[in-house]
Amino acid sequence: MSSSSLTRREFVRRAALAAAAAQLFASSRAAASPVSAPAAPLRLPPGAAPVRWLDGKTPGETIGNTWGVSWPRGQYPRDTKFALRAVGGEAVPVQSWPTAYWPDGSLKWTAHAVPADAKPAEAFELSAGEPALPSRPLTTTTNADTITVATGVIEAVIARRGDVLVKTIRRDGRDVLKQGRLVLQRQDKPDAGVAIESFTGRIEKVTVEQAGPVRAVIKIEGRHAAVAGTREWLPFIVRLYFYAGGEAVRMVHTIVHDGDEQKDFIRGLGVRFEVPMRGALYDRHVRFSGQDAGLFAEAVQGITGLRRDPGVAVREAQVAGRATPPLETWSPAVSQRLQYVPAFGDWTLFQSTADGFEIRKRTREGFTWIGPARGQRAGGLGYVGTPQGGAAFGVRHFWESYPAQFDLRGATTAEAEVTMWLWAPEAGAMDLRGYHDDMGEDTYAKQTEALEITYEDYEPGFDRPEGVARTSELFLWALAATPTRERLVELAGVVREPPVLLTTPAHLHLCQVFDGLWAPVDRSTPARAAVEDQLDWYFDFYHGQREQRRWYGFWNFGDVVHTYDADRHEWRYDVGGFGWDNSELSTDLWLWLFFLRTGRADVFRFAEAMTRHTGEVDVHHLGRFAPLGSRHNVLHWGCSAKQLRISTAANRRYYYYLTADERVGDLMREQIEAVRALVRIQPGRKLPAARHAGDLARETPSDADHAGVGFGTDWGAISAAWLTEWERTGDPKIRDRLVASMRTIGQQPRGFFTGAGIMDLDTGAFAISKSDKVSVSHLSAVFGLVEVCAELIQLLDVPEFKKAWLDYCELYNASPEEQQRRLGQPLHGLNLQQGHSRLTAYAAKLTGNPALAKRAWREFFRGQGGIRRRGKLAAVRVTGPAVLRPVDEADFVSTNATAQWGLAAMECLAVTDRSLPANGD
Template structure:
């Protein structure tokens, strides 16, 4: 045990400004035995400045030492713009104003030292009141939903709307300081007129010591009928106290680069001249304006006659278009006031007593979103953040057809199981309590914080040395061949960054996902061809992006991986209902494919983000999937191949049991729950007893109550399925925890066997498994590399490099063709053979092979 250890952590990207302090939460991995659960950690900034730190464990090694620790700090004051810090063993500094949480009968009260927020335990309003000093800053915070039902008859279409607001069913304090406090609120949306309650929600409210802000994580689950229950609008509304004359009330809405700045009673009239023009400029800049009743009587009369602009809104209806409008009152038209491409997602409303600014994460990326400010002339105004704007068409969650297209479109089953019932979505915003109307510079700082919230991370070398997430390599360009592979790894990241923007892979339900395969004839991805459209974690692109971040530390890769994790863990996964714990295979519609499988939802895909950022929502989702193996009893993954028999269900060693093993490993290390460890050991023992161990698969009879696997047969789809869905990445890390040489030997044995000729396979297995399909070596090259490494087989290592170096798509990466504007709707760049399956698996297997077989890579 090293008591003198210290860990360097740094911000992702450079600090954007000194104007906005921010709270940061992040994770640090530890070697086995390096950090004991009762040891304390401290943090220092530049020049050894103590930074108050709150720490807690998030995962443990089997010996009880800490595997991952979580940390929270408020980055303000002298460290507001600090780029790096040091975490070491020692007593942490205490915040000057620690967060305090008080439990009252009807609410929780959180005091950060800068604000006091009361959070209700029941009712519609989440926030009872939020104060800045003695001043009420806001209240309310109720969730709002508009349900639309459409009916058609000979006379046309009729649209009916029904309004819902939040109804709290449960509230709990998850953390109570001293640096960070978290309150979790759960409930459903209840009809304003009627008894129906639907759309379960979870809100987490985050507070940091000394900061006058509240971060909100908003998640909801869809539990309606897509043919009857369309969501027309979904958001959260706050009540803001207003005081003083109307001309001293201010509105700000974030544009592309600057801000829409007006007042409900601005000073521009037909006769605004002279000193009043200067006053108008000062008003527009946010200053408080006063008049002399006698000297300014004539102008005051003009103001009394001028229109009062009661309501304002900004609607981001597409990724490249927003519109700002305002109106004088209900029943009058909305007047277009401005437009642009991509709003920064910031809104402010306030008066002489200060106000509230809201910044929304990924505002334009998750369109159609909106910011609405209403009743600006009243004593209480309303600010609504719309995650889905009611100014656009309602959500359409129906399937794209009334039948499946198994043969022509690579859809998984003849069964039509396209349902959004149980999928979810998560959105983030932050409220800032401000004493006065913010400057444009301050608003810009808020927008930048929303765009890229403060994140701290370790150096890649530290992650590597700690063996965080198993086996992977650091970049190495020491030879021409290694440099070529590194260039391809970087180039494929750049390719997908470009595709996200070029193809506009944005939207409330889509942002974060990539598409599956490309159609060079139409110059588009196969968006309408069944299983060739959205990727939905097929072949583990999440893992690819996270390992690329770990080895590089690049912020842009982190943001790609973060967006994919948020999307795939919510939209591609069932959180309630018949398919709870499973996800949907790749399809035109994210939830469209009849294949509902554990590997899409497995914890192994999402745990990177959880341990690196300590995101509680991801923690919830990993808990949801811990027992996903039970769901396969009523939805057998192999139901098309094997009828019901003596086994409760049938599974494959990969991707099914591999997914279960990732869920169980994660549950075991997070909670030290040995029942999940025992399930792992039971399965591994059964695999050891199979005729040819791991090679015997892939289909087993399975009983989730016991975890027992019984050798059953073969699905004839090839051994690559056992290892190309993230299984090896999970199993290599699991090996560090189990310390079972035979488990590692079995994995190596599988890899060494994969490329043998049919005759060699027959000789080793008496012909039993020689005929089975082993025909996708690029997808299995990582486990083959492991076999070559363990057996020190240089010839096999050479074959691995031949496979990886000759892959056609990756050989073309970085060299796209140009499609002119006549062949397609606009000019685009393309690589005709683009495949996310290949991009993901080639990258993962290259990263692994560079760690295991770098010495055998040809230099040229």
């Protein structure tokens, strides 16, 4: 059925859906955070989706935007075209493409892009229709050697081979940026003073992923090659994003570590361009953004503050960044002595920590540096250029991902060199070695014993950064002239917090994406309000802890720490498995569900940073452990437990569908065959066979086509990857593997309580166990299994699977008597009963059993295996000399418990809200 040929029944159905969406959209605004949405309610036409700015206001500057929108099942067929309109205004050009389908083939998620020069509007409405075209459509032209992208304002020529990625970016027929390349420095030892070897990125493959008319995406893959030598290493993936009418390029830069951490010490990692410099030295300008609205602004050759005055008009022009008046109008006392005024060709901004940066300049190499400025947190934007044109450049999360550095070299010459260092050379070598020796842990028995004291699952050779990745976001502007100071501050704001378009919590909920396990914020009763307040408190606490505890750094930003040490008033950053969280007990899911229901900008950005980190740094993307993730540890890759539960696509789906981010799409696709890694690395290899239970297969197949797979954390991750790929592509082979695995879990003698099985990796089917022994683990359901099973049951009709899952949900927290009656024995060794209350709630929803709903809330408020604290939550301010600097302490908070409490609270509210006790008890 095409979008233009609707039956009357279908039209009425869609109109009813749209009316409900408008009502939900309006009501959600009253409950949402003030920064979450525009203030005025919207009336949407039938079938339309609301689109809003994440920060609740129209941005002053944008480089173009891409976002995702969900649709109810059956509303729009896959070939539907979409039109965008400013609410109460005119049509806006838009480019659209599908990102997921419902099982009937209708659109589930779509992605949309608007031009950089789209007319600003407070909010938009998206609906079926013919899209408006940009006034200056983007074009992409490919030939044997290059790809040329023209936005209507700038033209970028991208190489298809060699060690120059971007040959030139032109504006008005003139080069503004040239010779764009990746740069890398390495040394053999971590010590200062050793020889440094230089590398440059060499192209192996270039792909045009999108070609316009609104948005173009060019993907470049390769490795860093020695400038003097033959070695190639450190694979990279760079994506360049262009928008119609735009003067900016967004770059998403990824490296994958494949070196030997004992001798490959990265000294510098960055992106370098040349910027042609036109005009006199006194008309060349350098700018660096500082903290907040701060800006450092000087000229290469300053003519203010001299002993003689060139004239007010001359001084004012230079300070403002405009062309100075003709030299003959200057005071001769200055114009005739300009050759004696120093010109500074080299400039550096170095952000050494999250708390400090410095700016230095010198005339040229061989002469000393002078330090004109220092500050706390640089804004991540720089500029070099003249009134005839120049380049602004930025690195997002500049200070959060320290050490970072900007270098400008040769600003007095015909071409300045700009390097955006993602790892600052001045910081010294990047050291990725293990943080301790093996301490005698040379057997599994000793490693298991050590786990009892530090909670660290150590194994020699497993604490290597083999295949870990890091993604950074950079921006480039080809500008016609030196911008005003005010505009540079706006550009710095784009670098810090790029404007984001999204739909609303109400619309997402109406579409029943992620199977309704969440609902928009509702404070309609005191009991609900109390739970909502507690949800807010926990997020706000962690948001504040990131700042107070300085959870920042190139390899760390985006993560939180696992557990607190009240004696030291410090999180246990240095105690084995209590260090970095690495997604343990679904921290990512807690944050994303919290965002879906609140729409809060601060939550989105916190969750976004975590998705970037946990998907890249906590996962091995090549090598022995690929594509598994690493369990929580002092080092993100330090634990020997390499597991699917960390690399799971379940943690990435939310961000991907909301933003259509291509890199995160790659990460999820990486996981499609991740189950095959279990042939090489068995999660339970260190445990005696008698203790294999829950997620651990009791047998290890001897061939490469079968693996022991746990029905909990293992299969939950596998099914999330297969579900996502099936949604994205409609591939029937992926669906068949998914269904086969579901059906054969349901056919096990004890269903999910069988615990594990041998999977045929080609078909996805499990061998049916000949034992009816009951096996259960408290970890099985707390790494996304709840959420993925809900979606699978929503999408696929596999009755035996549904029954097996509902049995598990009902019985995990059931009384020993009920477990005995249904399973022939009570369950032992259980934990995390509070987190599992959401399983009980889900069973109540699907069975319509009010007794189960009431039981779910009893389990939740009892807090067994979770958070027992009730009443008003409060942190205690701790000051010196007990701590280095004042901090807010809540020693009752742990990340595991918080994530599980948050998920249980949100999901119980969503599916059993009417059973919530009036007194919240």
